[in-house]
Amino acid sequence: MDLLKTMLQRRSARSFLKKIVEKSVMESILNYAANAPSAINMQPWEVHIVSGEETPRLSRKLLKRFKEKQIACGPGATQKIPDKFIDRARLAAQGMTPLIEEMGTDFKTFVNTGSLKFYGAPTVAFVFIDDSFPPERLTDVGAFLGYFVLSAESHGLATCPIGLVKAYEDEIKDALNVPDSKTLVISVAIGYPDVNAPINHFRSERASLEEFVRWIGD
Ligand SMILES: Cc1cc2nc3c(=O)[nH]c(=O)nc-3n(C[C@H](O)[C@H](O)[C@H](O)COP(=O)(O)O)c2cc1C
Numbered sequence: 001m002d003l004l005k006t007m008l009q010r011r012s013a014r015s016f017l018k019k020i021v022e023k024s025v026m027e028s029i030l031n032y033a034a035n036a037p038s039a040i041n042m043q044p045w046e047v048h049i050v051s052g053e054e055t056p057r058l059s060r061k062l063l064k065r066f067k068e069k070q071i072a073c074g075p076g077a078t079q080k081i082p083d084k085f086i087d088r089a090r091l092a093a094q095g096m097t098p099l100i101e102e103m104g105t106d107f108k109t110f111v112n113t114g115s116l117k118f119y120g121a122p123t124v125a126f127v128f129i130d131d132s133f134p135p136e137r138l139t140d141v142g143a144f145l146g147y148f149v150l151s152a153e154s155h156g157l158a159t160c161p162i163g164l165v166k167a168y169e170d171e172i173k174d175a176l177n178v179p180d181s182k183t184l185v186i187s188v189a190i191g192y193p194d195v196n197a198p199i200n201h202f203r204s205e206r207a208s209l210e211e212f213v214r215w216i217g218d
Contacts, residue, residue, distance in 0.1 A: 006153050011204060013158035013189075014114060015197030016121040021051065021157065021190060026123065029155050029190075033148035038140035044133050045144045045185075048176050051123040058124075058175050062116040062168050071167035072112045084211070092204050099198040110199075115164040121189035126165070126172065128182040141185045148188060158193035158200075161186055 026049060038044060050058055075081060075089070093107060100110045118124050125148065129141055149159045165172055165187045172184060193200050 003150070003154075006150050010149060010153040010159075011202070012160040013191075013193040014110075014119045014160055014199045015194040016119055016158065016189065016191035017194050018120070018122060019192045021123045021192075025155055025157070026051075026190075029148065029151045029157070032151035032154070033144060036140070036143040036147040038143065039137065042133075042137070042140070043144075044129050044137045045141050046128040046130065046182065048126040048128065048178065049123060050126065050176070055118060055122060055124055058172070059117045061171055061175055062165070063113060065168055065171050066112065066116055069167065071164075072108065073115060073164050076163075076166070088207065095204065096199065096202050099202050102198045112164065115160075115162045116168070118162060118187075118189035119160055120194075121160070121191035123190045124162075125188045125190060126176065126178075127185045127187065128178060129185055131181050131183055138185060145186055145188070152188075152190055156192075157190055160189045162189055163187075 030047065030049075034043070036043075036045075075085075097107050100107050103110070127141055127145065129137060145161060149161065152159045163186055166184060169184045172178070172187075173180065173182070178184075
C-alpha cells in the first residue's frame with residue numbers, strides 16, 4: 001500500500017476480531033518497523049510480543065490490579081497542560097462517546113478496562129528500553145512506534161497504542177519475566193479490526209499547520 005495513503009488511513013482500532021496474527025506476519029511487520037531511525041543506529045527498542053492464551057491471561061492480571069489501584073487513562077502530566085491540548089483531547093472523547101454508548105457502555109469504563117483488555121486484540125507488543133539510556137532515547141522508541149503502526153496498517157492489520165500499561169509496569173515485568181533494568185515505554189494492541197464495531201468508525205481529527213508550525217525564513 002502507498003505509504004502516504006497508509007498514513008492518512010491509519011487510526012487506532014478499539015475492537016478487534018479474535019483471528020490470530022500469524023507469526024510470519026508479525027515478523028514481517030517488525031522487520032519493516034526496524035527500519036526506523038535512531039541515534040547512531042543504536043536501535044534501543046526491545047519488543048516483547050504476547051499472543052495466544054498469554055494475552056487474556058495477562059489482561060486478567062491487569063484488570064485485577066486495576067480494580068485495586070484504579071489508575072486510569074490520562075496524560076500523566078505533572079503540571080497544568082495548556083488549554084489547546086486539553087481541548088483536542090476533549091474533542092476526541094466527545095467524538096468517541098456516542099459510539100461507545102451505542103456499544104452499551106460509558107467512555108471511562110470502555111477506555112480503561114478496554115485498554116487493559118487490549119480491546120480484544122489477540123497480540124500485544126510491549127516496547128521496553130534499557131535503563132542505561134537517557135530519556136532522550138525515548139525519541140527513538142517513538143520513531144519505532146510510528147513505523148510499527150504504519151507497518152501493521154500496511155499489512156492489513158490495525159493497532160492501538162496503549163500507554164495505560166505504564167501504570168501497571170511492575171505487574172507486566174513480573175508476568176513477562178522482564179528484568180528490573182528495563183523500562184516499559186508503550187504497548188501496542190495489534191490484530192484484525194472488527195469493522196462492524198461502532199467505535200472503529202471514529203476518526204480523530206488533526207490540528208491545522210497554523211496551530212503547530214512556525215516558519216522562520218523564506
Ligand atoms: C503514547 C500513546 C499512548 C496511548 N495510550 C492509549 C491508551 O492507553 N488507551 C487508548 O485507548 N488509546 C491510547 N492511545 C491512542 C490515542 O488515543 C490515539 O492515538 C489518539 O487519540 C489519536 O487517534 P488515532 O490513533 O486514531 O489517530 C495512545 C496513543 C499513544 C501515541
